[in-house]
Amino acid sequence: MNSVNPNYEIKPDSSLEKMLDISDQLKNDIDVKRPIEGDLWKTIEEKLLVEWTYNSNAIEGSTLSFGETLFFLKNGLTVEGKPFKDFIDAKNHAEAIDFLYDVINKRRGITTSLVKEFNAFLLSGIKSTPAVDRVGNRIEKKATPGEYKLLPNHVLQSDGLIYEYVDPLQVPSEMEFLCNWINENIDNLHPIIVAAVAHYNMVRIHPFDDGNGRGARILMNLILIEKGFPPTIIKNQSRRKYIEALSEADRGNLNKFIEFIAESCIDTQNSILENL
Secondary structure, three states, X not given: OOOOOHHHOOOOOHHHHHHHHHHHHHHHHHHHOOOOOOOHHHHXXXXXXXXXHHHHHHHXXXXXXXXXXXXXXXXXXXXXXXXXXXXXXXXXXXXXXHHHHHHHHOOXXXXXXXXXXXXXXXXXXXXEEEEEOOOOOEEEEEOOOOOOOOOOOEXXXXXXXXXXXXXXXXXHHHHHHHHHHHHHHOOOOOHHHXXXXXXXXXXXXXXXXXXXXXXXXXXXXXXXXXXXXXXXXXXXXXXXXXXXXXXXXXXXXHHHHHHHHHHHHHHXXXXXXXXX
């Protein structure tokens, strides 16, 4: 099913279909092994939570290593020499994941209000957020957790150009369209397609002053987990490939980004099977 909105236009090809088939088979392989005796599955879920938190924050610039993230989340102790904000971000992200599972257990629908709640978790206790003004200067904005941006936001690209996200006046209608699109397609299209398209469009809109990337990855995984898939971990080591796939989607090639998410999902599924 294709939407008339070009930012949601999907053109599955044989390469993408093959990747989706592989992911479906891996999902079946994991499901067959359930229920898992003892604490193994709980340990795997804990590992996924830490990997998800570490990688998602590292993509956004956190300096914490995987081991430091694990140590902090397990023991609540910071590591000397690391910015305190990095630990706040780790705590907030882990709590946002806990909230995600609560949302699934309570069968809450995907709405703009829910997306705002996730952003409020991610920015809890954050006083200000970094930004770039219209002439490329780095500035600090007062943090507004759970509230849409009031001023335009931008990103300085590797080619030196400043990319402008959706205008603040258009954010409410764009986010409403996004949530409606998810709810209309979540039972009709493959979950990886819906999750990837939702992820891309939230990044494209950039509805908040901060937390947009982490929020997009949470929204993506909310969709996947609801449909019986494990959370997909986008690794920090794949950051360049990730950004290039997002740029391809900006140029109208959504397939490239969907394939990247499918590949990341397959990597996560293979990791789970190895642990099992």
